[in-house]
Amino acid sequence: MAKVTIDGIEVEVADGTTILNAARQIGGEVVPPAMCYYSSLKDTGGKCRVCLVKVTQGSAKDPRPMPKLVASCRTPVMDGMVVQNITSQEVLEARKGVVEFLLINHPLDCPICDQAGECDLQNLAYEHGAAKTRYEEDRRTFEKIDIGDKIKLHMTRCILCYRCTFVADQLTNERVHGVINRGDASEISTYIEKAVDNEFSGNMIDVCPVGALTDKTFRFKSRVWFTKPLDAHRNCDKCCGKVVLWTKGDDVLRVSARKDQYGEVKEYICNECRYDHKNMNDWTIEGPRHIDKHSVISQNHYEKIDMQKLKLDIERQIQFQKGKQLPETNQSPA
Ligand code: SF4
Numbered sequence: 001m002a003k004v005t006i007d008g009i010e011v012e013v014a015d016g017t018t019i020l021n022a023a024r025q026i027g028g029e030v031v032p033p034a035m036c037y038y039s040s041l042k043d044t045g046g047k048c049r050v051c052l053v054k055v056t057q058g059s060a061k062d063p064r065p066m067p068k069l070v071a072s073c074r075t076p077v078m079d080g081m082v083v084q085n086i087t088s089q090e091v092l093e094a095r096k097g098v099v100e101f102l103l104i105n106h107p108l109d110c111p112i113c114d115q116a117g118e119c120d121l122q123n124l125a126y127e128h129g130a131a132k133t134r135y136e137e138d139r140r141t142f143e144k145i146d147i148g149d150k151i152k153l154h155m156t157r158c159i160l161c162y163r164c165t166f167v168a169d170q171l172t173n174e175r176v177h178g179v180i181n182r183g184d185a186s187e188i189s190t191y192i193e194k195a196v197d198n199e200f201s202g203n204m205i206d207v208c209p210v211g212a213l214t215d216k217t218f219r220f221k222s223r224v225w226f227t228k229p230l231d232a233h234r235n236c237d238k239c240c241g242k243v244v245l246w247t248k249g250d251d252v253l254r255v256s257a258r259k260d261q262y263g264e265v266k267e268y269i270c271n272e273c274r275y276d277h278k279n280m281n282d283w284t285i286e287g288p289r290h291i292d293k294h295s296v297i298s299q300n301h302y303e304k305i306d307m308q309k310l311k312l313d314i315e316r317q318i319q320f321q322k323g324k325q326l327p328e329t330n331q332s333p334a
């Protein structure tokens with residue numbers, strides 16, 4: 001075990017734990033943001049640099065500070081290490097610079113982007129970004145393309161975090177897309193005339209931190225904060241079957257995997273659950289999905305949904321489809 005102090009808070013973690021994961025064990029504001037690291041995908045991290053922290057003491061044995069800021073998602077803790085995240089002005093300035101770099105080519109099209117309201121880059125820019133860009137050169141532009149029949153790629157929005165390629169490598173049996181070219185010319189692409197088409201490919205949409213990969217079955221149907229997310233499950237022989245249904249009235253507009261407080265998928269879901277069961281009756285509804293109160297999605301106060309009424313409404317819909325009628329409920333929705 002190793003003792004590490006982050007922003008003045010001490011925590012004891014297993015040897016080999018990264019600074020980021022040690023901070024996650026403390027929780028709250030101490031946790032650095034992460035745009036490319038994904039705990040359930042092996043070898044992720046080290047690409048975006050938003051998780052930079054300052055190590056003011058390397059270890060108890062060698063208390064010298066590290067000469068440069070380090071990526072917390074890739075740096076293991078040492079016993080006696082002292083780290084600064086939000087208590088270091090240098091870290092906050094560097095993070096602001098990283099956000100400015102990430103936004104050099106990323107369009108500011110949040111008002112029309114499907115990811116708005118649940119975009120990590122939008123949140124990061126809101127907390128750490130500068131109000132104005134200093135960039136005057138031409139931005140990279142790309143045509144939007146379909147990579148598979150259910151996924152749309154907006155390369156202009158991609159921050160090259162590589163998460164989607166790790167999903168394809170580790171969750172599906174054949175990866176047909178990747179990053180081609182180098183440096184400023186890098187882009188996500190499928191091999192010529194190949195389409196992403198396999199049972200777990202939809203998870204690439206969930207791990208994408210921006211709106212580069214979007215669900216074609218949900219695009220432009222609704223702003224995400226106008227929907228009511230509900231936890232639901234079904235028996236599935238391909239995946240855990242535990243999902244979030246993004247609903248409007250009785251309509252299921254989107255099905256996605258459940259995410260934790262760091263926006264990471266808890267259990268990956270198959271494409272059948274994601275795309276082929278857009279009917280409330282296909283699911284056992286558990287209740288409103290808890291969304292962080294800071295998220296714009298929470299502004300709808302959907303967590304006050306009257307579950308009894310919702311269940312009765314679903315029951316009525318089933319009975320209606322069978323040709324029977326149930327009495328009307330007189331309660332109004334929250
Ligand atoms: S498409 Fe999304 S998940 Fe894939 S590299 Fe770009 S930003 Fe990351």
Ligand code: FES
Pocket residue numbers: 033034035036037045046047048049050051052071072073074
């Ligand atoms: S989260 Fe650490 S470099 Fe991206």
